[in-house]
Amino acid sequence: MKKFLTATAFILCLAMGNVHAQNLDCTPKPMTKERAMILLSRPTFSHPIKSLIPEEEAASVDTIDTGNPQIKIVLYGDNTWKYVKDGDLLSSQDYFKEHWNDSSVDPFGMEFSSLPERTTLWLVDETSQFCCPYKNKVYSKFGYRHRRRHQGCDLPLKVGDPIHAAFDGKVRISKYVKGYGNLVVIRHQNGLETFYGHLSSRKVEVGDWVTAGQTIGLGGSTGRSTGPHLHFETRYSGYAFDPEWLIDFESGTLRTGVFTLKKKYLSASSRYVPESDDEEEEILLAEDQERAEAAKKAAEQAAKKYHTIKSGDTLGALAIKYHTTVRQICAWNNITTRTTLKIGRKLRVH
Numbered sequence: 001m002k003k004f005l006t007a008t009a010f011i012l013c014l015a016m017g018n019v020h021a022q023n024l025d026c027t028p029k030p031m032t033k034e035r036a037m038i039l040l041s042r043p044t045f046s047h048p049i050k051s052l053i054p055e056e057e058a059a060s061v062d063t064i065d066t067g068n069p070q071i072k073i074v075l076y077g078d079n080t081w082k083y084v085k086d087g088d089l090l091s092s093q094d095y096f097k098e099h100w101n102d103s104s105v106d107p108f109g110m111e112f113s114s115l116p117e118r119t120t121l122w123l124v125d126e127t128s129q130f131c132c133p134y135k136n137k138v139y140s141k142f143g144y145r146h147r148r149r150h151q152g153c154d155l156p157l158k159v160g161d162p163i164h165a166a167f168d169g170k171v172r173i174s175k176y177v178k179g180y181g182n183l184v185v186i187r188h189q190n191g192l193e194t195f196y197g198h199l200s201s202r203k204v205e206v207g208d209w210v211t212a213g214q215t216i217g218l219g220g221s222t223g224r225s226t227g228p229h230l231h232f233e234t235r236y237s238g239y240a241f242d243p244e245w246l247i248d249f250e251s252g253t254l255r256t257g258v259f260t261l262k263k264k265y266l267s268a269s270s271r272y273v274p275e276s277d278d279e280e281e282e283i284l285l286a287e288d289q290e291r292a293e294a295a296k297k298a299a300e301q302a303a304k305k306y307h308t309i310k311s312g313d314t315l316g317a318l319a320i321k322y323h324t325t326v327r328q329i330c331a332w333n334n335i336t337t338r339t340t341l342k343i344g345r346k347l348r349v350h
C-alpha cells in the first residue's frame with residue numbers, strides 16, 4: 001500500500017511537472033479535485049468493453065515501478081496512464097512453456113471428456129486490455145458449413161488492412177499453414193489462444209511478446225480462401241469455440257471482462273446465442289449430479305471396515321462376525337479361500 005501511495009504521489013508529481021514544466025518540487029501536495037482530474041487511467045472500463053484504438057496511442061513520457069516487478073506504470077503525454085506488463089518476465093512463465101510448440105494447431109492433445117464443465121477466463125482488468133482484431137460484420141459464422149467444421153468466424157476486409165492482437169500474449173505460431181495460409185497464433189495469460197488466418201503478411205515472430213492492439217499482420221486471402229478476409233479463432237485447451245461469445249465484431253466491443261467458458265461451447269455445433277438462461281440450469285443440474293455421485297462414493301468409502309488378522313482367524317469366522325460372506329471377503333481383497341491368512345494383514349470385511 002505504501003509503495004502504491006508513493007507511486008501515486010510520484011505520478012502526480014510527474015503529471016504536475018508535465019503541466020508546469022519547470023516545477024521539479026516532488027513533495028506531495030494536498031489532493032484537490034483539479035489535481036485528481038489531471039490524471040486519467042486508460043482505459044476506463046464500461047460494459048461492453050470498448051476496443052482500444054491503437055492509432056491514437058499517445059507517446060509515453062515516463063515509466064514508474066509499482067513494487068510488482070511484472071507491472072509498471074507508463075505515463076503518457078496526454079496526462080493519462082496505464083499499467084503495462086513486463087512481457088519478458090511474463091513470457092518466461094510455465095503456461096508459455098507447457099504444451100508449447102510452433103507448428104501444431106492443437107499442441108494440448110486433451111481428451112474432450114477430461115475438460116472441466118466450466119472455466120473462468122479473465123479477459124481484461126487494469127493491466128490487460130482488449131482490441132478488436134478487425135471490426136466488421138461476421139459474414140461466415142462459427143459452426144458447421146456444408147457439413148464441414150468451421151472453427152472460427154470470417155470477417156471480410158481489404159488486402160493490407162492491419163490486424164490487431166486481441167489481448168496481450170506470446171506468439172506461438174507464425175508461419176504458412178495449409179488451409180489457414182499465413183497464420184499467427186497468440187497464447188494469452190489465461191490459457192486462451194487466438195488465431196489469425198489468411199494474412200497477406202505476418203508482422204510478428206514466434207516467441208514475440210505482443211500487446212493488445214499491436215499490428216500482428218495484414219489482412220489477405222492466402223490459403224484456402226475465396227476472397228480477402230480474416231479467419232479468427234478462439235481456442236482453449238486446443239478446442240475452438242465461437243469467438244462471438246467474446247466479441248461483438250460489428251461494434252468492435254468485448255462482451256464481458258470475465259467470461260465463463262462452458263464445456264458445451266467447445267463443440268462445432270455450439271454457436272453464440274445471446275442470453276440463454278436454460279444453459280445455466282443445465283450446468284447447475286450437471287453439477288448437482290456430480291456432487292451427488294461424489295457424496296455416494298465418499299459414503300461407500302467411509303462404510304468400509306477392515307480387520308487385522310489375529311492368530312486363529314478364519315474367513316468363515318470373519319464372515320459371520322461381520323455379517324457378510326466368505327465369497328464377498330475374497331472379492332474385496334482379491335484373495336481365494338486357499339490364501340494363507342498372515343497374522344497382521346489387513347482385510348476388508350465390510
Ligand SMILES: [Zn+2]
Nearest residue numbers: 152153154231
Ligand atoms: Zn474461416
